[in-house]
Amino acid sequence: MRIVTLEQYTKEKEQQTAVQTTNFEFDRTVLGIIETVREDGDQALRSFTEQFDGVWLDNLIVTPEEFAEARTLITGQFLSALRKAKQNITAFHEVQKEQSWFINQEKGIVLGQKVTPLDSVGIYVPGGKAAYPSTVLMNAIPAKIAGVGRIAMVTPPQADGKVNPHVLVAAQEAGVDIVYKIGGAQAIAALAYGTETVKKVVKITGPGNAFVARAKKWVFGDVAIDMIAGPSEICVVADNSAVPVFVAADLLSQAEHDERATAVCVTTSQSFAEALQKEVIKQTEQADRKGIIEVSIADNGRIILVESLEEAYDFVNKLAPEHLQLMVENPMEQLPFIHNAGAIFLGNYSPEALGDYMAGPNHTLPTSGTSAFSSPLGVYDFMKKSSIIQYTEQALQEVAEDIITIANAEGLTAHANSIQVRKADLNAE
Amino acid sequence: MRIVTLEQYTKEKEQQTAVQTTNFEFDRTVLGIIETVREDGDQALRSFTEQFDGVWLDNLIVTPEEFAEARTLITGQFLSALRKAKQNITAFHEVQKEQSWFINQEKGIVLGQKVTPLDSVGIYVPGGKAAYPSTVLMNAIPAKIAGVGRIAMVTPPQADGKVNPHVLVAAQEAGVDIVYKIGGAQAIAALAYGTETVKKVVKITGPGNAFVARAKKWVFGDVAIDMIAGPSEICVVADNSAVPVFVAADLLSQAEHDERATAVCVTTSQSFAEALQKEVIKQTEQADRKGIIEVSIADNGRIILVESLEEAYDFVNKLAPEHLQLMVENPMEQLPFIHNAGAIFLGNYSPEALGDYMAGPNHTLPTSGTSAFSSPLGVYDFMKKSSIIQYTEQALQEVAEDIITIANAEGLTAHANSIQVRKADLNAE
Structure with missing residues (x-):
């Protein structure tokens, strides 16, 4: 697994960008x-x-x-x-x-959202x-x-x-x-x-x-x-508190999925990077799915050296990895710096495989950078919402002129008329 | 606007089904x-x-x-x-x-979801x-x-x-x-x-x-x-408590959007249907966007006669309309019967135009039957979630064998190994 600088890695990645509109x-x-x-x-x-x-x-x-x-x-x-x-x-x-909710406002107004499976x-x-x-x-x-x-x-x-x-x-x-x-x-x-x-x-x-x-x-x-799933990724952020044997095993657990899987470790420590590199070679030799792992690591596996954890988090947010392992001191305190990741695993005893099978959060996660705009699969994916709007005569009367003004500004005069007919009715009463 | 039976309408719609894979x-x-x-x-x-x-x-x-x-x-x-x-x-x-949330479990386990804009x-x-x-x-x-x-x-x-x-x-x-x-x-x-x-x-x-x-x-x-927006629809469910002048105005407010817009009224009342039909003709004559309305009504506007409100709701749930107006007695009590609709407007004084401009709920709604699986645009569309997983040594130890069992059943032995290396470490302590 090659050790590279952030600059080298960024340049390499830029040349690989695939988009939806090809093929x-x-x-x-x-x-x-x-x-x-x-x-x-x-x-x-x-x-x-x-x-x-x-x-x-x-x-x-x-x-x-x-x-x-x-x-x-x-x-x-x-x-x-x-x-x-x-x-x-x-x-x-x-x-x-999620539950349906309603709010009651003045003059008998009811607004809300009904949540339905x-x-x-x-x-x-x-x-x-x-x-x-x-x-x-x-x-x-x-x-x-x-x-x-x-x-x-x-x-x-x-x-x-x-x-x-x-x-x-x-x-x-x-x-x-x-x-x-x-x-x-x-x-x-x-x-x-x-x-x-x-x-x-x-x-x-x-x-x-x-x-x-x-x-x-x-x-x-x-x-x-749910989402358009691409190849799977893991990104480990490691400082000197991380254990090379653990990090290597976690990177390989991702790499064994697929030749196109991505396993990267970002670290502030040159000595950790070198220890990890050795451990990856050793564990790859012993792996059952060695063939897949070797291709995946050669193509997409990298150890990226950065100057500081700030630089590491900036990289993570741009990468928007599916799986992020924070193997640094006080990992919970680093959470505010992470904007984009499908799942965030904290500390040395929270390997990705724990989340894949057992911890409870969903393992269906946004891949290939889509955690910048997508969420893990969840109950919310199997329910949908309907808005609820109930106004009374008096409540509608109060906003009637405002609605007519905007509708006319949009040139939608039949919209305005649907308020006007009710206004006439109200005034007649 | 033609008055048709539910059977006639269903047959007519079947012939019009467009799908994403054409063109x-x-x-x-x-x-x-x-x-x-x-x-x-x-x-x-x-x-x-x-x-x-x-x-x-x-x-x-x-x-x-x-x-x-x-x-x-x-x-x-x-x-x-x-x-x-x-x-x-x-x-x-x-x-x-939505807010980020966390749960703490035994042995120092933290699980949750971080919500990020x-x-x-x-x-x-x-x-x-x-x-x-x-x-x-x-x-x-x-x-x-x-x-x-x-x-x-x-x-x-x-x-x-x-x-x-x-x-x-x-x-x-x-x-x-x-x-x-x-x-x-x-x-x-x-x-x-x-x-x-x-x-x-x-x-x-x-x-x-x-x-x-x-x-x-x-x-x-x-x-x-957000969604793939198609032509806009309104479906009004009306009984004898509905006002033909209001319903006609609401149908026309939808029809003026686009020649391809759909405006239908489902009713249990033959006399209401006939009164509505006359009112639609009258209001269309006076409408500024008469040309668009005439085409839209002729192509897609229908008054559908049903035997009962149950039949009407069954129809609504199959149609999954963007806008649904329940212009029936005690509309709030009908809500449990509605599964699929983008927004539900209750009663005689909650016309669609109120929701389009003023009430507060979003007017960006799932069209063309997609309210069966989509929600109105909301704050939730501009935030996404990341799962949070933190286990301790002891907590991981307790589930280690179970994870290894499932990983091996899936043939993913490097996943199993990422737990095994930690187990060895624990046992050595």
Whole structure:
């Protein structure tokens, strides 16, 4: 892992900026899949599943027998850990639940916002070689707490036509209502527009590959989406109080996700940087997913030397990392300096993996700099608001002239008239 | 305005469904504009402004002299009405401001969410022939309350190179920091990616034409956007307590916006339906924007007869209208039956125009059925959250095995290792 100055790193990053508006040909492919699903429904889902997942499925829905079988394939230890995680995730997210509110003003005015759960959501869970039961919990539990009426899940089948048992058990434990064995852009299209088998939902959440991410961007507007997830990042800010063994392990835990994952450490200490560099080499040698880690670290892993913690925080706020670990003295006191980060982990005993699985806050976080404007997935993503406005005759009378003045200034005279007809009525009384 | 049954209306609507994935050729045009601005910066902005707005501007920024001139061109009555509106909008939105929160758990655990204002936002305000000072207030005030650092506004210039004085005064009153005379997809591109003159922002809000809406969809992900605004709708639910003159005026106030606007009334009363139909004809004759209203009403205006209020609410929830007026007896008691609506106006003296300008709740609402999954614009749109996680040695020790179990089930052994290295450390102590 190369040690670089902030200036060097900034220059390097500038050359890599990707934007949403590129890659029109890839869009054509994704759109082709979506349009085919809209036209051919289940038939298209079966064909794409055969093409991309290597299996033909007559039945796209996971059966009660498959759920029962999954229970026999997991350990008691796993189930116990999963339930502990569910408990913590539930406790944290229950705090987030918003309530409807009203204010009463003079003359009988009532204003407020009604908070309502979404009717239905679809959760995308990646599959194939990988299996992410934690992703199931992190998406389904907030939806359940919000009170969503119907929670559907889609996940690509394995080559044998089955779904990973850990994922199925997690779906049942979290209260998912139905699981479809579909993945990719075709699954997003099915959730957005419906097919004979798949009932349309109003929002789609969950991570996926490039096809899934792009399909979500396309259907956005017809349904809601959580976010457009890019490759994952971690940024560790370390001073001399940080432990190189810990920081190296945390950077590698991010790097093992994906060759495109980013793991950087910003430090004020040259000696720490050198110790960390050695430790990264050592731990990489021992890692199971060494191949992925080596590419990720070589391409995107850097140790960045800065002059001061102020400079480090300024860098963090520009980077807006998904995961930020503050491994410095008195980390809680540094919080006011952090503006942009998906999740902030404080101190030596709060590694990212704790947040990924167990602590309770959501692990679905804004990636690729989007924490500058997005939040972690939460209960608020599964509810929406309606404004409430009730005026009385007297209350409307008092503001009638002001409304007419602004409406006329905007040239919207039928707006003005809708007040005028009521004014006439009031004056006649 | 035709009187139809619910069955007839439903059939008619089904044939009109538009989706986000169509119109690839229009996308090519919009993308062409965005890419040109990314490459050529200010030069592109000036060319597009000449092409679309008919004026060449050396200076794209509204000057202090132009602001001062605007003040001389508005009436005292308008300024007074604008300030009254600002006061009401401010009062309502201040209630929405969320606070950071923390919970302390056993063994020194701290969990929470830090709420932070966005660094910068760009507000799009339509221009040209129309002028919407109310839109300026509805976008800028929540941003200001959130604590956004820099509020930029873009609006297309008139053919004389100026901006409507009502809009400029509203911008100043609401605390906008800078106003650029740019519109269309080129303005969205400038805000998303920056040019020599226009500083990049992290979120873009505000309504616009088809070019603006589509450009926002494209840049979404690189920046945040509020929503993809479509044509505006009103749905009035009326029983015999509703006043035909009022309902007709409210339907027309929606219809005058745009030929594509939708104004429907759902009623249980045949006699009310007939009285309303006559009143719509009468008021349309007298309307200034008669041409637009006639097209809108003919294409999308309908009076829908239903058997019961239950049937009416079921229809409303499927339609998910932007504006809903409940002009029935005891409207507040009907609220539990409404799941999907942008804003709900209760009773005979709460017309949509009251909400558009004066009551306080935001008039930027989810259109075209998107209130099924979206909320009115609010202070929450200008702030974002970061999760906070702090564990101690002891707290981590207790969950270490559970985390390792789940990480291994997901095949992410470097995640497991990041816990293992800390466990070893703990056991050694």
